[in-house]
Amino acid sequence: MSHRIYLLPPWLRLWHWTNATLMIVLAVTGASLHFADPGLYLVPFSLAAKIHDIAGVALLVAYGFFVLANIVTGNWWQYVPKPPGVLARCWKQTVFYGWGIFHGAPHPYPPTKEANFNALQAIVYWVIMYLVVPTVILTGVVFLFPDLAPARVFGLDGLLPVAMLHYLSGAAVILFMLAHIYLGTTGVRPTSLFKMMITGWHEE
Amino acid sequence: MRPRTKSLFAALAFTASVAIPGAGIAADVKGAAPTDPALIEKIRKSNAECYACHTEAGLKNPPRADMDMAALAKFIHDPKQFDGSNHTGMECKVCHGQGYVAFPHAPEAKKSISECGECHATKALRVETQFEDSIHAKNLADKFTCQTCHDPHVYKVAAKVGDPRKIVEQDNAMCVDCHNSDLRYSAFSTALPTKKVRPDLYATHDWLPNARLHWSAVRCIECHTPVSPVKSLATSHEILAKDKSDKACVTCHSQDSALASRLYRYASTNVGADLGFANASVLGSAYVVGATRHPLIDRAVIGLFGLTVVGLLGHGALRIVMAFFRRRRAS
Numbered sequence: 314m315s316h317r318i319y320l321l322p323p324w325l326r327l328w329h330w331t332n333a334t335l336m337i338v339l340a341v342t343g344a345s346l347h348f349a350d351p352g353l354y355l356v357p358f359s360l361a362a363k364i365h366d367i368a369g370v371a372l373l374v375a376y377g378f379f380v381l382a383n384i385v386t387g388n389w390w391q392y393v394p395k396p397p398g399v400l401a402r403c404w405k406q407t408v409f410y411g412w413g414i415f416h417g418a419p420h421p422y423p424p425t426k427e428a429n430f431n432a433l434q435a436i437v438y439w440v441i442m443y444l445v446v447p448t449v450i451l452t453g454v455v456f457l458f459p460d461l462a463p464a465r466v467f468g469l470d471g472l473l474p475v476a477m478l479h480y481l482s483g484a485a486v487i488l489f490m491l492a493h494i495y496l497g498t499t500g501v502r503p504t505s506l507f508k509m510m511i512t513g514w515h516e517e
Numbered sequence: 518m519r520p521r522t523k524s525l526f527a528a529l530a531f532t533a534s535v536a537i538p539g540a541g542i543a544a545d546v547k548g549a550a551p552t553d554p555a556l557i558e559k560i561r562k563s564n565a566e567c568y569a570c571h572t573e574a575g576l577k578n579p580p581r582a583d584m585d586m587a588a589l590a591k592f593i594h595d596p597k598q599f600d601g602s603n604h605t606g607m608e609c610k611v612c613h614g615q616g617y618v619a620f621p622h623a624p625e626a627k628k629s630i631s632e633c634g635e636c637h638a639t640k641a642l643r644v645e646t647q648f649e650d651s652i653h654a655k656n657l658a659d660k661f662t663c664q665t666c667h668d669p670h671v672y673k674v675a676a677k678v679g680d681p682r683k684i685v686e687q688d689n690a691m692c693v694d695c696h697n698s699d700l701r702y703s704a705f706s707t708a709l710p711t712k713k714v715r716p717d718l719y720a721t722h723d724w725l726p727n728a729r730l731h732w733s734a735v736r737c738i739e740c741h742t743p744v745s746p747v748k749s750l751a752t753s754h755e756i757l758a759k760d761k762s763d764k765a766c767v768t769c770h771s772q773d774s775a776l777a778s779r780l781y782r783y784a785s786t787n788v789g790a791d792l793g794f795a796n797a798s799v800l801g802s803a804y805v806v807g808a809t810r811h812p813l814i815d816r817a818v819i820g821l822f823g824l825t826v827v828g829l830l831g832h833g834a835l836r837i838v839m840a841f842f843r844r845r846r847a848s
Contacts, residue, residue, distance in 0.1 A: 348815070349770045349807030358766035358807070362726040410832075415839040459730065468788045472804035477814075484818045488825050495829040 320429055321513040324382050329510055331375050333490075338368045340487045347480060369453045376450055379442070391428070392442065394435040402432035414499065424515055441489050445482050452479035550606025560608045567609045567617075568596055581620070594670050603673050611636075612669065633663040647754040652761075660708045666691040675752075679783050681802055685736050692737040693718075721759055734803055735769070735780060744768060744775050752779055770807035774799065777808075 321329075342365040345355035356364065383389040394403075405421050413421070422431035430438060455461045455475045463471035500506035501516055509515045551557055569580050571594050579586065599605060610617065616626025623629075634641035644663075648654050653661045663669075675684045695701040702715040722728040740763045742753040757763075769776045772795045781798040789797035793813055800809045 346770075346806050347810065349767050350772065351765070351767050353767075358770055359724060359726055359764075362766075362806075366726070415835055417840070417843050469800050470802055470804045470809075473789075473800060473809070476804050476806070476809075477811075481814075481818075484821070488821060491822075491825050491829060495833065498833065 316517045317514045318424075318426060318517075319513055320424060320426065320515045321509065322386070323513065324386075325388065326510055326513055328375060328379050328382065332372070332379070335368050335372045335375060336486060336490055339365060339372060339483070340490070342368065343483055366457065369450075369457070373450050373454065376446060391430055392435055392439040394432045394439070395428075399432050399436075403436065406431050406433040410499075420499075423517055437489070441486065445485050445489070448478055448482040449486060452476070452482065557606070560606065563608050563610065564596075567613075568594075570620075572596060599670050601673065602669070602671050603677065604669055633667075633669070644754045651754060651756040652758040653756050657705055657708050660705065665695075675780075676783050681780050681784050682734075684780060684783075685734065688736045688738065689732060692741075716759075724764070735776070739769060739775070739779060740764070744779070767807065770805060772796070772808065772810065772812070774805065774808035776805065 342356050342361040345353070345361035346358065346365060348355075349358050355361070383392075402422065409418060409421050412418075420431075422428075424430070452475050455472070456479060459472055462475050465471050466474055497506045497510075498504075500509070505516045551560065569575050570584065570589060571592055573593060573595075576586070576590060576593055579589070612631045613626070614629035614631065616623035616629040634645075653665075673687065675688070678684045678687060695705060696715065697718055699715050703712070706713040706715070719728065722731075725731060736752075738752055738756070741757050742755055743757065744763070745753060768774075774796050776799050777796045781796075784798040784801055787797065787801045789800035789809070792811070794800050794809055794811050796805070796808045799805055803809070
């Protein structure tokens with residue numbers, strides 16, 4: 314008989330899926346815009362531009378909600394890796410993904426009500442949610458209002474550094490998303506963690 | 518007379534006119550302002566006679582009392598603008614012929630104004646062929662001339678303007694002068710079989726993301742003229758109607774951007790080229806999504822994406838295989 318604990322409140326699950334949907338939409342339309350070419354069969358450019366703008370603003374709203382809800386509920390504390398031994402726990406988690414997982418070893422740090430995330434997860438999520446995603450959003454806002462960008466930087470159009478940051482931080486989010494979705498299959502069953510994100514109940 | 522025949526005739530007329538003594542004084546080198554100080558002074562003096570009346574100053578203090586001020590007000594020019602135009606250094610009388618030498622000007626003087634093709638014969642031959650296929654020629658025929666768009670007292674060709682932002686400002690002003698003015702538009706649309714109401718520019722461009730930004734950054738003709746397959750050719754004078762205009766954003770928003778060979782063909786490449794950016798000449802004054810990208814960075818990002826996907830799929834496959842062996846061992 315498996316053990317179940319209730320980990321994720323409805324607001325967090327609602328935000329997660331909203332965020333996930335918007336990120337996927339933004340990734341596909343963003344790629345359609347950046348790699349635009351007559352031979353690229355993704356979303357047509359003008360449609361991609363419109364969808365990307367709308368989804369980008371929606372992501373900003375969703376992110377604002379995420380930050381506020383984290384402050385109000387105290388959930389922000391989950392993203393803080395707690396010393397001592399943070400690096401050692403990260404290493405143990407990495408070794409699990411690189412070795413133990415293939416040999417049926419148990420997760421070294423299964424989630425608890427007090428600590429939803431293992432140390433590696435907490436650090437990566439913190440970097441993504443509090444550094445990379447705000448960078449994508451802020452640079453996206455400048456893209457929406459290009460007058461906010463400096464006119465010129467080192468003899469080039471001032472929007473260039475903004476655009477490069479937007480592109481590279483967006484690419485980082487996409488790479489994170491790929492790994493995040495894959496690691497979602499590492500529960501007791503490949504579907505367990507996806508179910509958890511829907512029901513809020515974690516199964517061990 | 519067919520326009521092409523007219524051009525050939527004009528070329529001959531120009532050849533004849535330069536041999537006629539007393540004709541206006543033009544530059545000694547085609548397309549360049551004169552350099553001979555005596556000639557410059559002669560032209561300055563000759564033009565000063567025209568400017569005595571045909572300027573704001575002349576309008577305020579006319580040199581004669583018997584002038585039709587209402588008529589004069591329609592023909593006011595700015596010498597500074599003229600000096601910045603293509604025709605700088607030319608004597609007014611090169612185009613405004615003998616009928617304008619004395620005052621009052623001859624009643625039929627207007628007929629003696631030279632046609633553009635008299636000097637620009639070669640260009641006129643090419644332009645006329647394109648113009649004949651344009652929506653302007655189809656709808657307005659002879660009512661639409663070079664000067665409807667190109668004011669010879671002001672206009673400067675893109676090659677001489679150089680700065681793409683200034684080219685856009687100058688060239689788009691020509692279009693919106695009519696297409697954003699009910700008064701000017703209706704003056705032309707009366708020639709149509711059924712009078713046309715000026716379409717609202719925002720409504721006709723509602724499909725275009727960031728229309729206002731486009732209007733300040735690129736010329737109307739980027740989309741409203743066909744892209745020549747020969748990139749060295751200048752922009753076309755075949756202005757297209759909205760249903761035939763280019764709606765493919767990727768014409769400009771792609772690595773093989775038409776902007777580089779059209780609007781930015783005279784812009785100098787700069788630090789962006791040294792850094793390895795595609796369409797670096799564009800990057801000097803604009804960031805264009807899809808065009809001003811860095812091929813090496815793109816390859817690195819695509820490579821990382823591919824490695825991540827392959828790595829994760831490999832990890833997953835190994836998990837499945839190992840789980841299979843574990844189950845077999847257990848059973």
